[in-house]
Amino acid sequence: MIAPSMLSADFARLADEAAVVAGEPGNGADWLHIDVMDAHFVPNLTLGLPVVESLLKATSVPLDCHLMIEDPDRWAIGYAEAGAYNVTVHVEAARDPVALAADLRAAGAKAGLSIKPGTPLEPHLDTLRHYDTLLVMSVEPGFGGQQFMPEVLDKVRAARRMVDTGHLTLLVEIDGGINADTIEAAAEAGVDCFVAGSAVYGADDPGKAVRALRDKVRAAAPHRGWA
Numbered sequence: 001m002i003a004p005s006m007l008s009a010d011f012a013r014l015a016d017e018a019a020v021v022a023g024e025p026g027n028g029a030d031w032l033h034i035d036v037m038d039a040h041f042v043p044n045l046t047l048g049l050p051v052v053e054s055l056l057k058a059t060s061v062p063l064d065c066h067l068m069i070e071d072p073d074r075w076a077i078g079y080a081e082a083g084a085y086n087v088t089v090h091v092e093a094a095r096d097p098v099a100l101a102a103d104l105r106a107a108g109a110k111a112g113l114s115i116k117p118g119t120p121l122e123p124h125l126d127t128l129r130h131y132d133t134l135l136v137m138s139v140e141p142g143f144g145g146q147q148f149m150p151e152v153l154d155k156v157r158a159a160r161r162m163v164d165t166g167h168l169t170l171l172v173e174i175d176g177g178i179n180a181d182t183i184e185a186a187a188e189a190g191v192d193c194f195v196a197g198s199a200v201y202g203a204d205d206p207g208k209a210v211r212a213l214r215d216k217v218r219a220a221a222p223h224r225g226w227a
């Protein structure tokens, strides 16, 4: 799955920018990745629930909301209630991530848990049993256009093993620095869903960039059943 990050889109034209990557079923964006930043958990400030509510009316592509905010225990539920498909919170910010996942699911969303590059996976494995997606950050959260950190792929491989052996049931998602040069390594490590911001919206033809990234994944990991 490919999830273009709208952080690199033109914020004045979000509906059009969503349409540009929507494509046809099977060749367009699977999810639209929406980066919510509060200038506290991360140094940057982006958009919040009112913009997500408007975007939900403007696109049929499922929204993947990545909340880089403090106090997600209080704020994340609003995104689920609004109709976001997947709502991801940071384990470094959540007070009670197990209760939060239950609340998100009860509101009809998938629950996602994200870990920063320096956050280990092992202490959170029990928590992850309550989640539908694991978002492995491959840059320090806060800004698009940063360089991919290949060392996080060890966590992807470990999560992949846990899923393939039935110890976890979730999608493994990666976010940060994913482009034509880095996506194959991530695919080989076992990623299910690839977030790409600048590699999609920085391209002359964002729709074509999505298709090119998916082709790279299929070539890199045909045994995963995508070819």
Ligand code: DX5
Pocket: 005, 006, 007, 008, 033, 035, 066, 139, 140, 141, 142, 143, 144, 145, 146, 175, 176, 177, 178, 195, 196, 197, 198, 199
């Ligand atoms: C960074 C965000 C990412 C960002 C990725 O904190 O979480 O989703 O948009 O951008 P690229 O793909 O340019 O690294």
Ligand code: ZN
Pocket: 005, 033, 034, 035, 066, 175, 195
């Ligand atoms: Zn993100």
